[in-house]
Amino acid sequence: MTPWFSATAILPELSARWQMDEVTASWMTIAVQLGFVTGALGLTVTGLADRLPMRQLIGWSACAAGLCNLALLAAPGPGSATLLRFLTGMALAGVYPPAMKLVTTWFIGGRGLALGMVTGALTFGSAFPHLVRAASAGLDWRVVVVITSAAALTSALMVALIVREGPHGYVPAAFSLSELKNIVLNKPLMLANTGYFGHMWELYAMWGWFLAFASGALAQAGLGGALASWLTFWVIAAGAVGCVAGGCLADRIGRTATTAIMLILSGGCAALIGFAFTGPGWLLVLLALVWGFTIVADSAQFSxxxxxxxxxxxxxxxxxxxxxxxxxxTVITLRLMPAFAQWIGGWQWAFLLLVPGPVIGASAMIWLRRLPEAARINGGRR
Incomplete structure (x- = not known):
């Protein structure tokens, strides 16, 4: 998943190279989301996620993502770069959902922790470009593109050579569009989806725009350089630990309880972090790390x-x-964030836009917890 935020991590350099304003530059991130949505919905309407061998789908998709990301080096301008970001996101749709399904073939008990590990890997992969940019401060921006592309291509090779499906496999299924009614009319399933939708309203807008927020906050303190990239890396990477912790907690106390708790905590951080924008620095770092930990700790549990x-x-x-x-x-919130920040007078209070998501998500989890069908979750530990 390292190509996801590769362009976001080098956005200042790309903006200067192609003379992009903030709104135009935002499409470097939004295009990936749009590509992922197109790819994921394509898998949905064709049923390919249940018809193709998972190893092949994941491996070839990771290879395509790495190559599309690497092609950024030859992009002549923002238009072609945006198209390449779209194709990268489309390819990554063939990595993440099938990987979640593949891991379930190995686990019945402990599935929450197992999928938490997968989402933790996604989280670390998403943070990795910021680590590369921070560690290579002063070097050419192309270093970030090359390293993140190499990581994706290496993962494709690992899937081909090492990964196997587990003993609890799935029979390839015939599919028609009429099957979608079995998803959208399943009330418990759609409540779980609503929790996920509230979570996603917050997640990628925070990940995608935290660097801008941190840069503004650190500039207030007279700090700059690679420090904002380092802080952004650690904030997103904290979520990798959160995913594992969330998986352990969900397997113990239940998935609806864990997701509701994490949504409330992350929504609280979104509401409060503006108070730390002007200092003290330790409070900003503390709130940001707690937010990074909780904002994605529940993600795998929805899946x-x-x-x-x-x-x-x-x-x-x-x-x-x-x-x-x-x-x-996420496309909506990623696009709204810079406009909202401009309207509200800067990045300090911009994350207030994200608060409704976790509020709706937590409400859906509490509702789901009360349904009798919730007994099917986690062997009854709902």
Whole structure:
């Protein structure tokens, strides 16, 4: 997943190279989301997520993502670069949802932790370009593109040589569009999806624009350079630990309880972090790390609930549907954030826009917890 934020990590350099304003530059990130949505919904309407061998789908998709990312080096301008970002996101749709499904073939018990590890890997992969940019401060921006592309291509090779499906496999399913009604009319499943949609309203807008927020906050303190990139890396990377912790907690106390708690905590951080914009620095770092930890700690549990609440033959399609719609929402918040920041007078209070997402998501989790069908979640530990 390292190509996801590769352009975001070098956005200042690309903006200067192509003389892009903030709104135009935002499409470097938004295009990836749009590509992912297109790819995920494509998997949904074709049923390919339940028809193709998962190893082949993941491996070839990771290879395509790495090559599209590498092609940024030859992009002559922002138009072609945006198209390449779109294709990168489209390819990554063939990596993440099928990977979640593949891991479930190895686990019945402990599935929450197992999928938490997958989402933790996604989180670290998403943070990795910021680490490369911070560690290579002063070097050419192309270093970030080359290293993140190489990581994706290496992962494709690893899938081909090492990864295998587990003993709890799925029978390839025939699919028609009429099957979608079995997803959208499944009330418990759609409540789990609503929790995920609220979570996604917040997640990628925070990940995508935290560097801008941190740069503004550190500039207030007379700090700059690579410090904002370092802070952004650690904030996003904290979520990798959060995903594992969230998986452990969900397997112990239940998925609806864990997701509701994390949504409330992350929404609280979104509401409060503006107070730390002008200092003290330790408060900004503390709130940011807590937010980075909690904002994605629940993510895998929504997907895990989908594998437990949907019909087994439609697990891949249900996951692709959940992620396709969820990532569609991220396009809205990623596009709104810079406009909202400009309207509100700067980045200090811009993250207030994200608060409604976790509020709606937590409400959906509390509602789902009360339904009798929730007994199917986590062996009854709802």
């Amino acid at each position: 895990t609930m989908v594998t437990e609440l949907s019909e087994r033959r439609l697990v891949g399609t249900a996951l692709a549907f959940q992620m396709g719609v969820g990532f569609g929402l």
